[in-house]
Amino acid sequence: xxxxxxxxxxxxxxxxxxxxxxRFCDRISIELVSDEAAHRCTLKPVGDxxxxxxxxxxxxxVLDQVxxxxxxxxxxxxxxxxxxxxxxxxxxxxxxxxx
Amino acid sequence: MSRFRQLEDFQPEAAHWELLPxxxxxxxxKVLVTNMVGEHLILAAxxxxxxxxxxxxxxxxxxxxxxxxxxIRQAGDRSPATLLALKTRTRYRRLAESTGxxxxxxxxxxxxxxxxxxxxxxxSDKERYDMSPEMAERGLxxxxxxxxxxxxxxxxxxxxxxxxxxxxxxxxxAERRNREEGxxxxxxxxxxxxxxxxxxxxxxxxxxxxxxxxxDGPADLHNKNRPRPGRNSWELATDGIRRVREALGVDxxxxxxxxxxxxxDRAREIVDCYLELGLHGIFLRPLxxxxxxIKTKNYSAYDAERWLDFYxxxxxxxxxxxxxxxxxxEYFSAVILKKMLTNREPGYVDLTSPAGIGIGxxxxxxxxxxxxxDEGRMLxxxxxxxxxxxxxxxxxxxxxxxxxxxxxxxxxxxxxxxxMCSDCAFEPFCGSDPVYHYATSGDFLGRKPxxxxxxxxxxxxxxxLGLYESDPSARSTFLxxxxx
Amino acid sequence: MITLxxxxxxxxxxxxLSRAVWMLTNRETLTPQRxxxxxxxxxxxxxxxxxxxxxxVDPERVPVxxxxxxxxxxxxxxxxxxxxxxxxxxxxVRVLWRQESPAxxxxxxxxxxxxxxxCSQPPKEREDAWLLDNARExxxxxxxxxxxxxxxxxxxxxxxxxxxxxxxxxxxLLPEADVHVLSNGxxxxxxxxxxxxAGIRNPRxxxxxxxxxxxxxxxxxxxxxxxAFDETVxxxxxxxxxxxxxxxxxxxxxxxxxxxxEIAEFIARNLPFVDQVALMGLEMIGFxxxxxxxxxxxxxxxRAELSEAVSLLGKRGVRTxxxxxxxxxxxxxxxxxxxxxxSDWKNEYHPECSRCGVVERCGGFFFSAKYxxxxxxxxxxxxxxxKRDVLHV
Numbered sequence: 001x002x003x004x005x006x007x008x009x010x011x012x013x014x015x016x017x018x019x020x021x022x023r024f025c026d027r028i029s030i031e032l033v034s035d036e037a038a039h040r041c042t043l044k045p046v047g048d049x050x051x052x053x054x055x056x057x058x059x060x061x062v063l064d065q066v067x068x069x070x071x072x073x074x075x076x077x078x079x080x081x082x083x084x085x086x087x088x089x090x091x092x093x094x095x096x097x098x099x
Numbered sequence: 100m101s102r103f104r105q106l107e108d109f110q111p112e113a114a115h116w117e118l119l120p121x122x123x124x125x126x127x128x129k130v131l132v133t134n135m136v137g138e139h140l141i142l143a144a145x146x147x148x149x150x151x152x153x154x155x156x157x158x159x160x161x162x163x164x165x166x167x168x169x170x171i172r173q174a175g176d177r178s179p180a181t182l183l184a185l186k187t188r189t190r191y192r193r194l195a196e197s198t199g200x201x202x203x204x205x206x207x208x209x210x211x212x213x214x215x216x217x218x219x220x221x222x223s224d225k226e227r228y229d230m231s232p233e234m235a236e237r238g239l240x241x242x243x244x245x246x247x248x249x250x251x252x253x254x255x256x257x258x259x260x261x262x263x264x265x266x267x268x269x270x271x272x273a274e275r276r277n278r279e280e281g282x283x284x285x286x287x288x289x290x291x292x293x294x295x296x297x298x299x300x301x302x303x304x305x306x307x308x309x310x311x312x313x314x315d316g317p318a319d320l321h322n323k324n325r326p327r328p329g330r331n332s333w334e335l336a337t338d339g340i341r342r343v344r345e346a347l348g349v350d351x352x353x354x355x356x357x358x359x360x361x362x363x364d365r366a367r368e369i370v371d372c373y374l375e376l377g378l379h380g381i382f383l384r385p386l387x388x389x390x391x392x393i394k395t396k397n398y399s400a401y402d403a404e405r406w407l408d409f410y411x412x413x414x415x416x417x418x419x420x421x422x423x424x425x426x427x428x429e430y431f432s433a434v435i436l437k438k439m440l441t442n443r444e445p446g447y448v449d450l451t452s453p454a455g456i457g458i459g460x461x462x463x464x465x466x467x468x469x470x471x472x473d474e475g476r477m478l479x480x481x482x483x484x485x486x487x488x489x490x491x492x493x494x495x496x497x498x499x500x501x502x503x504x505x506x507x508x509x510x511x512x513x514x515x516x517x518x519m520c521s522d523c524a525f526e527p528f529c530g531s532d533p534v535y536h537y538a539t540s541g542d543f544l545g546r547k548p549x550x551x552x553x554x555x556x557x558x559x560x561x562x563x564l565g566l567y568e569s570d571p572s573a574r575s576t577f578l579x580x581x582x583x
Numbered sequence: 584m585i586t587l588x589x590x591x592x593x594x595x596x597x598x599x600l601s602r603a604v605w606m607l608t609n610r611e612t613l614t615p616q617r618x619x620x621x622x623x624x625x626x627x628x629x630x631x632x633x634x635x636x637x638x639x640v641d642p643e644r645v646p647v648x649x650x651x652x653x654x655x656x657x658x659x660x661x662x663x664x665x666x667x668x669x670x671x672x673x674x675x676v677r678v679l680w681r682q683e684s685p686a687x688x689x690x691x692x693x694x695x696x697x698x699x700x701x702c703s704q705p706p707k708e709r710e711d712a713w714l715l716d717n718a719r720e721x722x723x724x725x726x727x728x729x730x731x732x733x734x735x736x737x738x739x740x741x742x743x744x745x746x747x748x749x750x751x752x753x754x755x756l757l758p759e760a761d762v763h764v765l766s767n768g769x770x771x772x773x774x775x776x777x778x779x780x781a782g783i784r785n786p787r788x789x790x791x792x793x794x795x796x797x798x799x800x801x802x803x804x805x806x807x808x809x810x811a812f813d814e815t816v817x818x819x820x821x822x823x824x825x826x827x828x829x830x831x832x833x834x835x836x837x838x839x840x841x842x843x844x845e846i847a848e849f850i851a852r853n854l855p856f857v858d859q860v861a862l863m864g865l866e867m868i869g870f871x872x873x874x875x876x877x878x879x880x881x882x883x884x885x886r887a888e889l890s891e892a893v894s895l896l897g898k899r900g901v902r903t904x905x906x907x908x909x910x911x912x913x914x915x916x917x918x919x920x921x922x923x924x925x926s927d928w929k930n931e932y933h934p935e936c937s938r939c940g941v942v943e944r945c946g947g948f949f950f951s952a953k954y955x956x957x958x959x960x961x962x963x964x965x966x967x968x969x970k971r972d973v974l975h976v
Contacts, residue, residue, distance in 0.1 A: 026546075079120040085180065086183075163797070163845075185820060
């Protein structure tokens with residue numbers, strides 16, 4: 001048995017869907033085909049897994065991955081700055097002598 | 100007085116929130132959020148949505164918690180970045196302190212014949228299976244090349260007491276060398292204690308050597324795992340524990356259990372056994388998945404779930420003991436709690452990222468081969484040399500520490516850049532185990548959804564967090580363990 | 584801190600005084616030393632010659648032909664070793680140092696950039712650098728064996744480098760003294776200043792900095808200044824980086840008590856390198872009295888929060904102490920953390936205390952507790968104390 005899910009490309013990236021797919025790879029195998037308008041996923045259960053039970057979770061996971069992507073993008077600059085400060089030789093004091 | 104402004108006046112004007120880096124996982128209808136350094140907060144699902152969409156009202160009480168835990172900041176706040184940098188730096192400080200643990204396999208010979216052990220040799224061929232003084236000397240040279248301010252030398256085997264003469268020699272040479280080096284030098288002997296003599300104890304007392312031994316639980320359990328002529332492994336081990344406590348001190352001996360299928364129903368008995376022997380800490384060790392355990396039919400996926408029951412039962416009993424004022428630490432939980440509740444590094448090489456192979460601990464085998472970890476050495480004994488880094492006679496410190504054999508697994512298994520781990524809210528509590536994943540799935544990274552390492556750790560993290568949040572007496576005990 | 588001062592009952596100086604700060608000496612403590620010394624006239628005998636100032640306890644018994652003031656009524660109990668400042672004309676006298684007190688605090692300024700809800704020394708905007716000058720003179724007069732000295736304000740770091748100079752002088756002239764400086768810590772956000780501070784290198788010196796919240800809103804509200812928390816925290820970080828001994832103080836009152844566990848968690852996770860954390864009871868003077876509605880809370884109402892805070896800090900290795908709390912109001916297992924700290928403790932003050940078996944060990948009351956104190960003061964039987972209650976320092 002298998003199921004087809006569609007996600008529009010406007011609000012979902014392939015990366016987000018792939019990350020979600022990865023999390024489920026022990027339970028669902030996912031084939032992803034993308035074109036300009038949409039990402040089409042074909043889901044097949046792995047082993048004894050029940051597909052119906054998992055589809056809802058998978059959709060939620062895709063949304064969560066979209067959110068994670070946004071958080072990552074938004075916080076990337078501050079994260080880079082924090083890591084740079086953490087590993088700089090002068091400690092956490094910047095060049096102007098302020099913590 | 101009218102001169103004093105209200106609390107509301109100090110709330111930020113516009114809701115100009117900035118997210119700080121954080122990760123999240125959904126847990127039973129709630130959402131766990133962790134910041135860059137593993138501080139956590141558990142939110143209701145709706146609250147989480149408000150945070151993610153930045154539509155939390157400025158007067159919300161949740162805002163204060165989120166700011167305090169460095170999950171969000173107000174534009175203009177400078178201390179959050181400073182503090183996160185400081186905490187991050189503290190958490191990674193151990194990297195500058197490589198390598199802390201140096202394992203010398205002084206002999207492969209052993210008088211036990213434990214079914215799961217792949218390394219020991221029932222032999223009296225000292226020439227063939229003992230480490231030579233030359234190799235020992237080279238091993239010490241290499242150890243002192245490590246930048247670490249603290250160097251711990253651990254004697255392993257086989258049974259190290261079968262080559263105690265070399266142990267003595269290494270200790271003396273290390274101390275002599277350390278007079279110039281000035282490191283914090285420590286020694287530990289991992290032994291089954293069957294061959295313990297008063298002379299050995301005296302030497303250990305004089306040179307501040309600690310003892311690590313195996314204690315699987317009550318006699319029948321222990322002896323089944325550890326056959327020896329006389330069938331008295333447990334009696335010798337427990338007698339040895341008593342003697343070490345009395346001759347060296349109560350803090351000078353620790354015991355590790357090997358968990359087998361037979362252990363899984365007997366958590367309380369095992370803890371009681373430790374208690375009766377005056378041991379105040381136990382490591383509820385996960386089942387070993389390595390080839391030898393599989394060979395002896397000692398491991399299966401089903402058992403992983405049973406192990407979790409075993410762990411939860413053992414921990415519950417240990418917490419009950421703590422409530423009664425009995426000091427008993429569960430070391431696996433303590434390692435994780437230290438990572439959850441402090442910025443300090445517990446120094447447990449199997450649960451760190453970058454992995455502890457080579458940079459946390461390194462193994463000098465009896466024949467001079469150098470391995471990235473003890474499990475890596477065991478794999479070699481079974482024919483797989485993937486984690487062999489070089490040889491003391493032919494390779495320099497630089498060649499060994501920058502070898503592809505070491506760098507590749509370190510890099511590939513690094514969690515913050517690994518699929519799924521990089522998104523995982525539990526990542527600050529977890530670690531990379533390239534040897535485990537190589538042994539079970541063939542590559543250093545493994546596929547985390549299929550990894551029992553991941554499943555087990557995740558279940559343990561959820562269990563500990565749940566207790567921390569809901570049980571005040573467990574929280575109190577956990578804080579003690581984390582702070583030690 | 585209550586400054587004792589007053590108007591001289593009478594005075595007769597031929598000329599304006601050449602200095603402001605005087606150490607009192609009497610017959611028992613007489614030495615050939617005259618500079619900076621004022622003779623304390625306690626009886627009708629002829630006092631020794633050579634002093635530039637004589638302070639009479641009794642306005643009826645003053646030394647004729649010598650420059651004298653008769654001490655204000657409130658100051659008649661002063662003794663040798665005490666230090667006073669006297670105005671040029673001799674009219675105003677203020678006590679700077681009491682030899683018998685175990686904890687003298689030297690006021691350096693009343694100026695402050697905060698306006699704390701519970702401030703015990705409400706700020707005044709006027710120029711008062713003469714207080715710093717007096718402090719310098721005081722240090723010069725104190726014996727080198729002086730065991731401790733505190734510096735407070737207002738905000739002492741207002742003086743910048745001049746404060747650092749004063750503390751260097753203190754280190755040099757009073758090498759035995761534990762030096763405790765109170766500051767809101769904001770100036771240390773400038774790493775140059777924090778570095779200069781650490782450069783004083785007095786191993787007995789510590790700066791005490793208050794934190795009143797785990798995030799800006801609460802702290803800034805308590806101190807009535809935006810941006811205070813952010814700067815104070817950065818100041819503490821700098822002090823840590825520079826290696827200067829730092830104490831964090833948390834005054835517990837109605838606004839801060841509910842947040843005490845969050846504050847403790849914040850300190851344990853972010854500032855664990857500080858030398859100690861002092862959890863302090865409220866002093867009912869100054870603004871605290873005026874703002875009683877906003878700040879008063881009976882300590883029994885925050886017993887749980889206090890225990891939680893001590894647990895969150897202490898178990899993770901942060902040295903924690905409880906100041907100014909009566910033993911009957913805190914959980915029993917916290918007694919080892921409670922410091923006996925108040926010096927003006929008067930045990931006939933509350934009737935329960937006269938019956939209490941642990942009164943010797945208790946933190947006691949501020950004099951100002953008469954304005955408001957707990958409804959739950961209860962005598963404790965003396966067998967409640969055990970050896971374990973010795974404070975673990």
